[in-house]
Amino acid sequence: MQLYKQIPDDKNAQFQIGYMYDNGLGTTQSDTDAAYWYRKAAEQGYASAQYNLGIMYKNGQGVTQSYTDAVYWYRKAAEQGYAKAQSNLGYMYENGRGVTQSYADAVYWYRKAAEQGDATAQYNLGIMYKNGQGATQSYTDAVYWYRKAAEQGYASAQYNLGIMYKNGQGVTQSYADAVYWYRKAAEQGYASA
Structure with a gap:
């Protein structure tokens, strides 16, 4: 020291x-x-x-x-280009903390971080696409980003991907795939799964 x-x-x-x-x-x-x-x-x-x-x-x-x-x-x-900062900046824009709330700016920063592999940003970008906040609603894009985060072990994304499979949103409905992703989330202690 x-x-x-x-x-x-x-x-x-x-x-x-x-x-x-x-x-x-x-x-x-x-x-x-x-x-x-x-x-x-x-x-x-x-x-x-x-x-x-x-x-x-x-x-x-x-x-x-x-x-x-x-x-x-x-x-x-x-x-x-610091991915975690980009993700956190996206969060600040999404929630209007320290800046005027802007879903479009949130999507912009989440995407920057998500493209660098930041699982939190990938998950949050998936939510933005699912809800049509700051971007045109797209279940296909939501599934894409949920999957990216889920494959990195992000429990919330695994759970949400399970929901998408259960409901056939952005993917062909598959209860087997839904169970697979719910189980992945549950194995990490995700309470909702």
Whole structure:
């Protein structure tokens, strides 16, 4: 830890110090210190630090909770192609937290993250297509994105894919396939399955 502190302007070292404080690795856990070091790295354009600082603002950890500041930092990381930040930015737009609610912007950011393999974004994009929010309703597209997330073990997507098979929405109705995906979700403790 002391070695990292001796490199004050190195954004990677600053991020690592923040991470260590965030997780109590080699030091006492401190949200305030984590936010301080994440900010130093974030201000130098370090995407992981920008994302983590966004989370801290969203949750009010070590900083005063501010959805607006969370969006600011998520956007900085998202514009660098950081998938988790893109997914979280989509969530903020979907729910109108720190920004004016916009399903179209939510879909835009979810898609960016989903195309990089982010299972949460794939699942959320599936929901947007199923409900016709921010995109033309398409059960076929909903199934496509649910399946992408389900194949990564995302329990909610597995359950929703089961529903799509049960109802024949976007796929040929198949109770066998519905049971398969419900079972996958249940094996992970998904209560609704």
